[in-house]
Amino acid sequence: MAAPVARLRGYRDWLRIGIFNVEGVIAFHGRCPVTTSALYRSAKETTVKPNRDVHWAAVVGLEIHAQICSNSKLFSGSQVQFAAPPNSLVSFFDASLPGTLPVLNRRCVEAAVMTGLALNCTINKKSLFDRKHYFYADLPAGYQITQQRLPVAVNGSLSYIMFVGENLNEIETKTVRIKQIQLEQDSGKSLHDNSRNQTLVDLNRAGVGLVEIVMEPDMCCGHEAAAAVRELQLILQALGSSQANMAEGQLRVDANVSVHCPGQPYGVRTEVKNINSARFLAKAIDYEIHRQIEELENGRTILNETRAFDYKLGCTIPMRDKEGKQDYRFMPEPNLPPLILHDAKSLPAEINSQQVVNIDWLRDRLPDLPSARRAKLVERYGIQPLHSFTLLNEDGLMEFFETVVAETEMKPKKVIGWVINNLLGYLNEHNIAVKDSPVTPLLLAELLNLLESGKVSSSVAKQVLEEMWKGEGKTPTLIVKEKKLELIHDWDELEHICQAVMEGHQEKVAEIKKGNYKVLNKLIGEVQRTTRGRSDAVLVKKILEKLLS
Secondary structure (H helix, E strand, C coil), X not given: CCCCCCCCCHHHHHHHCCCCCCCCEECCCCCCCEEHXXXXXXXXCCCCCCCCCCCCEEEEEXXXXXXXXXXXXCCCCCECCCCCCCCCCCCCCCXXXXXXXXXXXXXXXXXXXXXXXXXXXXXXCEECCEEEECCCCCCCCCEEEECCCCCCEEEEEEEEEEEECCCCCEEEEEEEEEEEEEEEXXXXXXXXXXXXXXXXXXXXXXXXXXXXEEECCCECCHHHHHHHHHHHHHHHHHHCCCCCCHHHCCEXXXXXXXXXXXXXXXXXXXXXXXXCCHHXXXXXXXXXXHHHHHHHHCCCCCCCEEEEEECCCCEEEEEEECCCCCXXXXXXXXXXXXXXXXXXXXXXXXXXXXXXXXXXXXXXXXXCCHHHHHHHHHHHHCCCHHHHHHHHHCCCHHHHHHHHHHHCCCCHHHHHHXXXXXXXXXXXXXXXXXXXXXXXXXXXXXXXXXXXXXXXXXXXXXXXHHHHHCCCCCCHHHHHHHCCCCCECCHHHHHHHHHHHHHHCHHHHHHXXXXXXXXXXXXXXXXHHHCCCCECHHHHHHHHHHHHC
């Protein structure tokens, strides 16, 4: 799986997204304070009216399409592969040739059921397929097979964590209701060549299995929506239902946004389509909220329309209006029978359990979900809840951390600081995935063992880590030996160095003798610089105190 386009330093940075520049605060249900002006300045829109007496309530609902992790498509045997040559993975059914029939992919059904169970849904033991008609170049049949009347799962919930407070260091648990989860096939992809004034169609994606997750409008800002989507992304990845890589279009989000005055009916909503980044999702929603507030405060009306988010401009732009209700002419899919699911109570004795999808069998095989994994990390290693989020949110970081802990004598509470603050800092700075890190878990563990055993100081360990980052393949022990970075334990040698430092900083010595003992730390720092971090600060302090007395 490709590395993400942009990397952020853990969960708080991922949620910060540059929108908390509070000037004139407008309250959205009292939960997500942001400013009207901040986003408008970046988009160079019209100025905001000075009247800020009216408090607005924003309502946000999401529709999420997750590509199912399956070797073949939902109704055909065509292979699913990202970035394959155009139109190289297209069966007769995908191209809608006459006489071809759909055959339901069992793996896709199991993925949808597991997703429903993980999201606390009621699994419908009988669900139906429908045809949704619309005409577009990348939909050769003129309809999409989906589930409109009776989906696989209904009435669920997703709990997610938000970081709140001035420094985003407080945790608040929220819940969004899941209206339904349904199976449907993806469309193809239209490639618009404006220079040649033509559109090319790639049908590789046509027929790929999707799980559509419809959330109720329980959120009030982009901050909440981004947190919910990230938690859902982690759940899908833990289940194996979807790789949920937004950069590759495996998770696409449509946001429905409206604003109203508290106590009044909901306002007219707009839909922001096909957002493929959680960071952009938050920005798009908050921009749209502010745009609608601006429109209403200037006496204009909100159009029921579909909009797109232009990430370069940082604003939403109109695509098409929805004032006239689109008639999809839903009808039952005549070539697919009802989808029948069973559990232990409803499985007839004469039916082979291997030939049906058994709900209980899938429930028993649900893995630990992200919330449970975070709780285990906190309990097992004694780390902070915030650190557990960072470990899970960064792909491969939890496994890296646990390998280091297993191979080092250092306590996990200290290891987590080196992994998150130092290693992850390097990775983010150079936009490198954890799996591609030149510093392996074993090398970091060796370095931390040197530090824990007192062979090197903390400052030297950071120097060694910087050398290891160059990727020359040298071990920490070899680097320490070559550069003579071992910690100085000889009392006489350190005493000689301390005496020389005191002679070179007589003004600091005079300050200390007058009773200003804070200056002692400056002398310790001078000794550390002189020894290039090879001296133990505690031992140096003892020696300096002896010499000064």
